Amino acid sequence: MTTDPPLSAGLYEFSPFPHIADYAFLSDCESTALVAPSGNVEWLCLPRMDSPSVFAAVLDRDAGGFRIGPTDLRVPSARRYLPGTMVLETSWGSPTGWIVVRDALLMGPWHHEDELSHTHRRAPTDYDAAHVLLRTVRCVSGEMQVTLDCEPVFDYGRRPARWDYTGQNYHQGVARADGTDLELTLTTDMRLGFEKARAKARTLLREGETRFCALSWTAHEPPRTFEDAYGRLVWTAHHWQHWLARGDFPDHPWRGFLERSALTLKGLTFAPSGALVAAATTSLPETPGGERNWDYRYTWIRDSTFALWGLYTLGFDWEAEDFFAFIADVAERDKELQVVYGVDGERDLEEHVIERLGGYEGARPVRVGNAACRHRQNDVWGAVLESFYIHTRSRDHLDERIWPVLKRQVQSAIKYWREPDRGIWEVRGERRHFTSSKVMCWVAVDRGARLARLREDLKLAEKWRAVADEIHEDVCTHGVSERGTFRQHYGTDALDASLLLIPLLRFLPPTDPRVRATVLAIADDLTVDDLVLRYDPKETDDGMAAEEGTFTICSFWLVSALVEIGERTRARKLCEKVLSFASPLGLYAEEIDPYSGRHLGNYPQAFTHLALINAVIHIIRAERRHVTERMWQTSETEPL
Numbered sequence: 001m002t003t004d005p006p007l008s009a010g011l012y013e014f015s016p017f018p019h020i021a022d023y024a025f026l027s028d029c030e031s032t033a034l035v036a037p038s039g040n041v042e043w044l045c046l047p048r049m050d051s052p053s054v055f056a057a058v059l060d061r062d063a064g065g066f067r068i069g070p071t072d073l074r075v076p077s078a079r080r081y082l083p084g085t086m087v088l089e090t091s092w093g094s095p096t097g098w099i100v101v102r103d104a105l106l107m108g109p110w111h112h113e114d115e116l117s118h119t120h121r122r123a124p125t126d127y128d129a130a131h132v133l134l135r136t137v138r139c140v141s142g143e144m145q146v147t148l149d150c151e152p153v154f155d156y157g158r159r160p161a162r163w164d165y166t167g168q169n170y171h172q173g174v175a176r177a178d179g180t181d182l183e184l185t186l187t188t189d190m191r192l193g194f195e196k197a198r199a200k201a202r203t204l205l206r207e208g209e210t211r212f213c214a215l216s217w218t219a220h221e222p223p224r225t226f227e228d229a230y231g232r233l234v235w236t237a238h239h240w241q242h243w244l245a246r247g248d249f250p251d252h253p254w255r256g257f258l259e260r261s262a263l264t265l266k267g268l269t270f271a272p273s274g275a276l277v278a279a280a281t282t283s284l285p286e287t288p289g290g291e292r293n294w295d296y297r298y299t300w301i302r303d304s305t306f307a308l309w310g311l312y313t314l315g316f317d318w319e320a321e322d323f324f325a326f327i328a329d330v331a332e333r334d335k336e337l338q339v340v341y342g343v344d345g346e347r348d349l350e351e352h353v354i355e356r357l358g359g360y361e362g363a364r365p366v367r368v369g370n371a372a373c374r375h376r377q378n379d380v381w382g383a384v385l386e387s388f389y390i391h392t393r394s395r396d397h398l399d400e401r402i403w404p405v406l407k408r409q410v411q412s413a414i415k416y417w418r419e420p421d422r423g424i425w426e427v428r429g430e431r432r433h434f435t436s437s438k439v440m441c442w443v444a445v446d447r448g449a450r451l452a453r454l455r456e457d458l459k460l461a462e463k464w465r466a467v468a469d470e471i472h473e474d475v476c477t478h479g480v481s482e483r484g485t486f487r488q489h490y491g492t493d494a495l496d497a498s499l500l501l502i503p504l505l506r507f508l509p510p511t512d513p514r515v516r517a518t519v520l521a522i523a524d525d526l527t528v529d530d531l532v533l534r535y536d537p538k539e540t541d542d543g544m545a546a547e548e549g550t551f552t553i554c555s556f557w558l559v560s561a562l563v564e565i566g567e568r569t570r571a572r573k574l575c576e577k578v579l580s581f582a583s584p585l586g587l588y589a590e591e592i593d594p595y596s597g598r599h600l601g602n603y604p605q606a607f608t609h610l611a612l613i614n615a616v617i618h619i620i621r622a623e624r625r626h627v628t629e630r631m632w633q634t635s636e637t638e639p640l
Contacts (some may be wrong), residue, residue, distance in 0.1 A: 004396035016061055018042075020284055021599040023058070023077065024088045028105035028129035029265030030119075032280040034058055034603070035088060035103055037076055039069035044133070046182060046217050048275055049270060050297040050343055054152040054184065059283060059366055060357040063157030068135050068213060069101060070094065071145040071202065081585060084259065085240035086267055097142025099205060102573065106130035106232050107239045111220065119272040119344075121329075122322045127239055129271070131218040134236075136229055139205035148190055148201040148213055154180050156354045156368065160515040163194040168289040173199055188213035231238070248315030251582060254616050257579055260586035261609040262314055268606045270343040273329075274322030275299040276307050277343060279590070279602035285363035286548045286591055286601045295370045296590075296602040298340045299539040301327065301380045302424065304387040306610040312390065324391045331405045332389050333386055336412060339377045340370055341428070349373040376431070381413035382440025386505070398451055410448035414467050417499055418440035423489070424498045425534055429541030432489040435479040436498035439507050444469040465590055472507070474516075485518040494539040495526045495553045497554035502613075503564040504557070510564035520560045523570075528594040530577055532557050549591035549600045552578065556611035568626065575619050579612075588612070 023034040023042070033055075034043035042057035042065050056063035069076075070092045077093040088103040108130040137146055152161045154177040161184070162176035170191040175184040186192065190201035190211055203211060212229040216222040223229035240263065247262055249255050268277050280298035286292035304327050311320035329335055330345050338347060351369035359366050388406050392398050398406075423434035445468040452461035479486050481493040488496035499518050503510040510516070526533050531550035555578045562571035581592050583599065588608040590601030 003464075007594055011492055015361050017058070017597055020589050020601075020603050021358075021587070023583075023587075023603060024081075024103075024262065024585055025086075025267060025280060025587055026088060026103060026105045026133075027086055027280075028107055028131070029267065029269055029271035030129040030131070031105060032267065033133060034280065034348060036091075037079065038067060038074045039076070039090060039101060040065045040476075041103075041133070042066040043296070044283060046295070047131070048278060048343060049268075052155045052180075053157070053181070054154055056153070056157050056357065058281065059360055060157055062153075063357055064151055064153035066133075066150045066152070067216065068137065068148045069146065070099065071147045077541070079584065081260075081263075082237050083241075084244045084263075086263055087237045089175050093175075094142075094144060095206075097144040097207070098139055098140045099144050099146065100138050102136045104134050104233055104236050106132040106134050107236045108232065113158065121272060121344075122274050122325060122510070127312060130236075131216055131220055132222050132232075133215040134212050134223065134229055134233055136226070136233060136440060137205065137211045139207055139209050140407065141207050143204060143206045146203055146205050146211065148188065148192075149199075150175075150186055150213075151198040152177075153197065154182065154186055156357060156366075158356050160197040162197065163199050175199070182217060185216045185222065186213060187216065187224065189226055196614060203260075226459075245317060246487060250617075250620050252366075252620050254620070256588065257582065258314065258613060258616055261310075261612050262316065264587060264604050264609050265310070265606055266316075266319065268500065268604070269319060269323070270299075271322075273344050274319075274324075274326040275341070275343045275345075276323050276606055277305060278607060279605045281602045282362070283357075283366040284360050284589065284600075284602045287363075288593075288600070289361060289363050289373070290548075291363070291365065292548055292601075293359065293365060294368055294602070295349075295351070295367050296605070298342055298373075299326070300340050300607075301330075301337060302377075302383040303607055303610065305383050305390070306607065308387050308390045310610045311615040312611065320391075324387060327384060327387055328402060328405060332401070332410060335408070337372050337380050337384065337409065339375055339380055340372050347373065360462050371466065372426045375424065375426055376416075376421045377420075377426065378413070378416050378419070378434075378437040379424050379440035381409045382443035382447075382505075383621075384409050385413075385444040385451075388445040389451060392454070398454060399634045403455065406448060406451060410444055410464060412439045413444035413448075414464075417445075417471055421435070427540065432491060434489045434496075434498075435475060435476070435486055436477045438471060438479060438502060439502060439505065441506050442468055442475065442587065445487065446469060481516055483517070484514055485521045486514060488535060492539065494536060495522055495559060496523060496540075497522060497526060497534045497551065500554065500557040500561040503561055510566070519565050519567075523558055523562065527558075530560050530574055531592055531594045539546075549593045552581070552588050552592055552608045553607070555592075555610040556608070556615040559615035560611075560618045562624045567617075568622050568637045571615075571622070572619055578615075595630070 018036045026033040032049045044055040045051045045053045057065040076090045077090045090101045159177035163173045166172045172187045210226045213224045214222040282295035283293035349369045351371040353365040357366040420431035448463035449461045478490045481487045486499045488494045532554035534551040559575045587604040589599035589603040590605045
């Protein structure tokens with residue numbers, strides 16, 4: 001399709017902000033952090049991933065950061081995750097020497113032995129978050145001057161810290177701020193000094209020497225020596241490797257993408273409740289310098305379908321069951337489901353603007369909370385019922401606790417399916433009869449009928465099947481344009497990437513000509529350099545004025561849909577292209593600027609990684625089927 005000049009034009013000449021894709025992601029499954037290539041921790045919210053920030057330099061260069069690294073260098077020689085882990089390793093080289101910095105949000109053994117946890121609702125495991133951000137430094141050759149600079153600014157950059165020593169030496173300090181109960185304790189084998197809101201240390205490291213620093217925020221004891229710090233770092237690394245080893249990954253060149261996606265999804269999971277947040281950040285812009293800036297540190301119900309599919313497919317049943325339990329909890333509690341919840345099931349996510357923060361590369365406003373919690377989006381019941389259906393298929397029975405909840409969701413879909421809503425993309429313009437929302441209502445009633453039949457409630461199954469057929473007929477009558485493609489909503493012939501879900505959710509078979517026409521029309525007309533837009537902003541009233549990049553989840557959906565309609569070669573070519581846009585550490589934001597390749601939007605994005613898993617597995621299974629078919633064809637033509 002033709003488009004206006006690139007989003008990136010004139011905006012990427014120079015910026016004090018790192019590219020979004022250059023951030024490393026750390027997690028202990030309760031808190032998350034982003035680390036810039038310079039070694040600066042530029043995003044950390046405590047004590048939960050949706051709490052106010054203590055470091056927010058990613059949204060304002062004066063909103064707090066925590067750096068340890070060479071005094072005179074800002075660009076590292078190399079960065080990587082230790083294989084199979086969430087432990088970041090950054091290497092720095094200079095004419096005088098080399099050092100290696102390792103960063104991790106520590107995990108440790110389960111420690112609630114003398115009292116119950118105040119946060120966990122899921123079954124305890126053998127491990128738990130240690131509530132410590134650990135950073136170690138080792139000089140591997142020569143010598144190098146190393147600097148520590150820790151400047152927290154509490155409450156989204158609004159409350160500067162003040163530091164005090166905790167004892168009679170220079171190795172530990174505590175940061176506090178008026179108006180907050182949170183305290184940060186910095187422990188190190190370097191000698192600390194305080195300059196107003198900043199804690200600093202510097203030392204010359206020679207070959208073989210080591211240093212550490214640990215930032216902690218609960219009563220749990222931080223490491224006091226490098227030996228203790230190193231041991232806990234190794235424990236954390238082994239924890240992640242052992243967790244990853246539980247998965248079922250195909251022996252394929254793309255296995256690494258699946259493993260990093262699995263680790264990222266685990267890192268975006270709030271372990272106490274099992275909730276999966278959409279992303280680790282708020283207000284990273286979907287449009288450079290624009291206003292499409294949202295808070296994604298919450299749990300969207302629609303993610304549940306893809307989350308369960310992905311987690312079960314890769315063999316992570318425990319995580320899938322925990323997320324299912326979270327969905328079941330809120331569905332059981334609330335008469336009508338919201339689109340989005342807090343990580344512990346909170347309903348009120350009041351959206352407001354943080355005026356203090358200037359925004360990433362000046363993109364304002366910076367928002368906290370999300371008004372989508374009050375939106376009517378009719379796809380939510382389909383997501384829940386598909387989740388129940390996937391969960392039930394994994395164990396061949398339906399939990400008695402779930403049945404009343406399920407019935408209520410189906411009845412809601414039946415009640416509201418004829419009404420307009422804001423659609424899967426949560427547009428802030430006029431409500432419409434979005435085709436994908438109708439399809440998801442069909443999913444809710446269709447899966448409800450299947451589950452009722454499983455319970456041998458044949459009368460109810462027949463009743464719901466009749467409604468599902470009615471919705472199906474309505475969509476096929478009003479949701480198809482004159483050219484034979486499905487349309488975004490009943491009042492337009494515009495395309496929408498959410499229509500790619502039609503074959504994936506089995507609304508129609510992939511051989512249906514309307515499905516094939518829709519998939520190919522999106523591939524040809526709703527793409528920029530092969531990458532997929534979620535819709536054409538010129539044809540969609542979404543309440544925003546600016547353009548946006550291509551949505552990476554939609555590009556992966558297109559891969560899966562192309563496989564479904566038999567376009568295996570085209571699907572693989574597109575998948576290779578989208579995988580090539582992964583960050584240097586294998587992560588994805590929400591969008592990609594197709595002209596510059598830069599990532600846009602909140603980061604890392606769970607929905608994108610879920611769609612990646614779906615797409616890659618689609619490709620691998622299709623290729624294996626193709627190889628098997630060719631083997632059979634060959635064997636049939638060979639003489640006995």
